[in-house]
Amino acid sequence: MSGAVGREPVFPTRQSLGLMKAKLKGAEVGHSLLKRKSEALTKRFREITRRIDEAKQKMGRVMQIAAFSLAEVSYAVGGDIGYQIQESAKQARFRVRAKNENVSGVYLPQFESYTEEGVNDFGLTGLGKGGQQIQRCRETYARAVETLVELASLQTAFLILDEVIKVVNRRVNAMRMAESTNVYEASMLSFLEQRIPSNVCNLPYRIEQDLANTYQDINSELDELDREEFYRLKKVSNKKQRDNAAADAEILAARERAAEKAAQNGTPPVAESKEPEPETTDVLGEQEDNDVIF
Amino acid sequence: MEGLFFNVNGGYVEGIVRGYRNSLLTGQNYSNLTQCESIDDVKLQLGPSYGDFLATLPPNPSTSALAGKMTDKLVSEFRYLIAQSTGSTAKFLEYLTYGYMIDNIALLITGTLHERDTRELLERCHPLGWFETLPVLCVATNIEELYNSVLIETPLAPYFKGSLSHQDLDELNIEIVRNTLYKNYLEDFFNFVNTHPDFAGSPTQDVMSEILQFEADRRSINITLNSFGTELSKQERRKLYPEFGKLYPEGSLMLSRAEDVEGVALAVSAVADYKAFFDAVGLSQGGSGMGGMGGGPADGKSLEDLFYQKEMDMSKLVFTRQFTPAVVYGWMKLKEQEIRNVTWISECIAQNQKERIGNFISVF
Numbered sequence: 174m175s176g177a178v179g180r181e182p183v184f185p186t187r188q189s190l191g192l193m194k195a196k197l198k199g200a201e202v203g204h205s206l207l208k209r210k211s212e213a214l215t216k217r218f219r220e221i222t223r224r225i226d227e228a229k230q231k232m233g234r235v236m237q238i239a240a241f242s243l244a245e246v247s248y249a250v251g252g253d254i255g256y257q258i259q260e261s262a263k264q265a266r267f268r269v270r271a272k273n274e275n276v277s278g279v280y281l282p283q284f285e286s287y288t289e290e291g292v293n294d295f296g297l298t299g300l301g302k303g304g305q306q307i308q309r310c311r312e313t314y315a316r317a318v319e320t321l322v323e324l325a326s327l328q329t330a331f332l333i334l335d336e337v338i339k340v341v342n343r344r345v346n347a348m349r350m351a352e353s354t355n356v357y358e359a360s361m362l363s364f365l366e367q368r369i370p371s372n373v374c375n376l377p378y379r380i381e382q383d384l385a386n387t388y389q390d391i392n393s394e395l396d397e398l399d400r401e402e403f404y405r406l407k408k409v410s411n412k413k414q415r416d417n418a419a420a421d422a423e424i425l426a427a428r429e430r431a432a433e434k435a436a437q438n439g440t441p442p443v444a445e446s447k448e449p450e451p452e453t454t455d456v457l458g459e460q461e462d463n464d465v466i467f
Numbered sequence: 468m469e470g471l472f473f474n475v476n477g478g479y480v481e482g483i484v485r486g487y488r489n490s491l492l493t494g495q496n497y498s499n500l501t502q503c504e505s506i507d508d509v510k511l512q513l514g515p516s517y518g519d520f521l522a523t524l525p526p527n528p529s530t531s532a533l534a535g536k537m538t539d540k541l542v543s544e545f546r547y548l549i550a551q552s553t554g555s556t557a558k559f560l561e562y563l564t565y566g567y568m569i570d571n572i573a574l575l576i577t578g579t580l581h582e583r584d585t586r587e588l589l590e591r592c593h594p595l596g597w598f599e600t601l602p603v604l605c606v607a608t609n610i611e612e613l614y615n616s617v618l619i620e621t622p623l624a625p626y627f628k629g630s631l632s633h634q635d636l637d638e639l640n641i642e643i644v645r646n647t648l649y650k651n652y653l654e655d656f657f658n659f660v661n662t663h664p665d666f667a668g669s670p671t672q673d674v675m676s677e678i679l680q681f682e683a684d685r686r687s688i689n690i691t692l693n694s695f696g697t698e699l700s701k702q703e704r705r706k707l708y709p710e711f712g713k714l715y716p717e718g719s720l721m722l723s724r725a726e727d728v729e730g731v732a733l734a735v736s737a738v739a740d741y742k743a744f745f746d747a748v749g750l751s752q753g754g755s756g757m758g759g760m761g762g763g764p765a766d767g768k769s770l771e772d773l774f775y776q777k778e779m780d781m782s783k784l785v786f787t788r789q790f791t792p793a794v795v796y797g798w799m800k801l802k803e804q805e806i807r808n809v810t811w812i813s814e815c816i817a818q819n820q821k822e823r824i825g826n827f828i829s830v831f
Contacts, residue, residue: 237818244530244814248807249771253531256591260577261641300642300707301649301686302771304693 180387185394193391197384204348204381211341213277218334221327228324232317239317242310250303258298265289267315269322279337284326286319348381473790477556480548484794487544488786490516491798492805493831500812501824506533509813513537530813537806541799542594548795555665556792561622562656563796567596568623569652573645575604579613580641598622626651630706643699646690646707653683653709671791678781678796683712684741685774691722691731692770713738744773772828779804779830804828 183189246254270285299307474481492500496512503509506527513521520540524532549560571592578588585605592601600620607613614633618624626648635644660666660675687708694704705723709715714722714735721734735741748770768776778800785797808827815824 237820241814241818241820244811244818247814248811253591256574256588257577257641260581260583298642300646300690300693300699302689304689305769305771 180383180390183387183391185391185398187395190388190391190395193384193388197381197388200348200381200384204345207341207345207348210277211338211345214279214334214338214341217276218331218338221331221334225324225327225331228320228327232320232324235313235317235320239310239313242306242313246299246303246306246310249306250299254298254303254307261298267318276334279334281330281333282326283330284322286322288315470790476554477552477790477792480552480556480792481790481794483548483551484798485786488794488798488801491801491831492516492808492829494829497808497812497827497829500809501821503812503816506530506813506817509533509809509816513809530810530817533813534806534810537809538594541802541806545595545795545799552792555663558659558663559666559671559792560795562659563799564595564598565622565652565656566649567593568598568601568621569596569626569645569648571596571601572604572618572621572623572648573641575601576610576613576644577641579604579607579610623648623652625655643703643707646686649686650707650709653679653686654711657683657709657711669791670788671793674781674785674788674791674793675796678778678785678793680712681777681781683709684714684718684735684738685778687712687714687719687722688731688735688741689771689774691725691734692728695727714741740777744770744777747773772826775804776828779828783830801830 181193183193266289268287268289270287272283272285273280274283275281298304492513496516499512500509503512506529510521510524510528510533517537517540520536521533524536545560545563549557549564552560574591575585575588578585585607589602589605598621600617603620604613604617607617611633614627618627630647630651631644657676657679660672660679666672666675690704690707701723705719708719708722710719712719714737718734718737722731725731725734732742732745735745748768782797782800785791785793788794808829811827812824815821
């Protein structure tokens with residue numbers, strides 16, 4: 174997890190620092206949200222698995238009973254009524270309604286069965302004999318189909334959830350934190366990286382780590398710039414102080430000389446003698462400074 | 468008197484049928500069958516009575532294939548009988564096939580109404596209900612044509628006449644058509660055994676009247692019970708009751724007015740047998756009287772089971788009479804019940820539901 178692995182291609186400016194900070198924050202929130210989503214989905218997934226198990230066992234029993242009630246019908250009627258029933262049925266009595274259920278952002282189709290009460294297409298089948306068995310058989314089969322519909326709804330949800338959980342988990346893993354300080358975790362991750370082919374756990378996808386890297390880099394570069402700036406300013410102010418001190422000394426010296434001359438020659442004009450001298454000293458001083466410093 | 472000349476024409480047929488009767492499965496056979504672990508075992512157990520017909524079945528056949536082969540045997544034996552019979556016996560045997568014809572025609576009418584290819588329907592027809600003009604029904608493409616040119620030619624034409632017009636075929640539920648035909652058929656059959664000079668005053672009249680009366684009553688009761696909760700009006704329902712039988716006319720009238728199971732029980736209480744059935748399955752029957760509640764009695768027998776039991780007992784008793792073609796009727800009913808029994812047992816074995824495997828009817 175070294176810092177140099179990946180970073181965003183941005184210039185280290187203060188603006189992009191702010192940008193990166195916001196992005197990193199977003200990535201962290203997104204990561205925790207995704208993780209929570211994945212947990213919620215997994216919980217749901219386990220529940221569905223359990224219910225599928227129950228529904229399948231129930232289906233076994235119900236279908237057996239239903240098949241047996243058909244045997245009862247054939248015993249009572251003494252013949253094949255299948256054709257007549259197929260022909261007389263015009264409208265579906267047992268219907269299925271589909272609706273969507275939202276589980277943490279995933280739409281799961283849910284099938285709901287209901288019977289259309291008005292429809293009774295083979296009510297008179299078996300009028301002569303076996304009518305009661307036929308009615309009972311129909312009810313048993315309606316229950317069996319109900320179980321099948323329930324199972325179908327669960328199985329569909331199972332497939333969809335399975336896919337979604339895989340995607341979400343991959344995203345969560347891709348976004349996992351670069352600063353995972355936990356040594357154990359880090360070692361395990363690197364171990365996993367060795368095992369898992371690179372296209373599954375692809376480096377460019379480690380958004381959070383990259384962002385953190387970029388943030389740190391920009392920060393350190395800006396610090397560097399700051400330090401340089403500070404040093405330069407310090408140097409400049411140092412030099413200015415020295416210059417000022419030198420200029421002050423020159424002026425003092427000039428004044429002294431002027432005072433001496435005045436003392437020797439009476440009183441010469443102070444202003445005249447003073448003006449050219451600082452120019453020459455300034456020029457000289459600068460040249461001297463340059464030479465000395467650099 | 469009838470014993471003097473019956474054997475001239477009908478002796479051979481009667482002898483054959485009595486032979487067939489001996490090959491019916493007995494209680495011992497059934498208890499062997501219920502011990503079977505697979506359909507193959509069942510097939511093996513059926514070997515002595517069905518051997519050559521089951522030989523072509525693949526290993527572990529479906530129950531419907533098994534039942535199909537057993538029906539084939541019944542059909543071929545019946546065809547032999549009808550080929551051997553003459554005169555009034557032949558006529559009697561023909562009457563036996565009309566019931567199946569009604570089923571076949573109902574099937575074809577259903578197919579025609581839905582504009583199906585009627586050719587494929589022919590394969591589904593019961594072979595006993597086959598008659599020469601049955602394939603002609605396929606020619607008809609609409610229901611009016613079917614009625615005007617085809618149904619008129621069938622042996623069932625008299626049953627259509629007077630009670631059903633071709634408009635009825637369009638509008639009525641096919642079940643009502645079927646039951647109307649069956650009602651007319653039962654009345655005609657009853658009339659035949661009572662008035663035909665060969666049968667009047669003979670044992671045939673005795674046993675067949677009793678059996679047909681029972682059949683008529685059973686249909687009336689079943690239709691009433693099954694019509695609860697459907698759109699069948701009381702007027703229409705009444706038209707489906709055969710106009711003879713122990714319940715006719717008072718019981719039928721009360722049946723037509725019955726609105727629930729209690730009403731039916733009250734209507735049949737005049738006849739001791741039926742009253743006993745209703746008492747056995749429990750009058751209340753869950754109170755609702757809707758179709759699904761019919762068979763929840765304490766001892767595992769439903770009303771229909773009891774009716775079947777009674778029918779089998781009567782069919783068995785037919786064999787105590789001599790010089791009558793009614794034994795053919797008894798044998799056929801017993802054979803059909805046997806096929807149902809074997810189908811039931813093999814269903815139970817195939818679906819591994821042994822706890823109700825004993826729910827069949829064995830009379831021998």
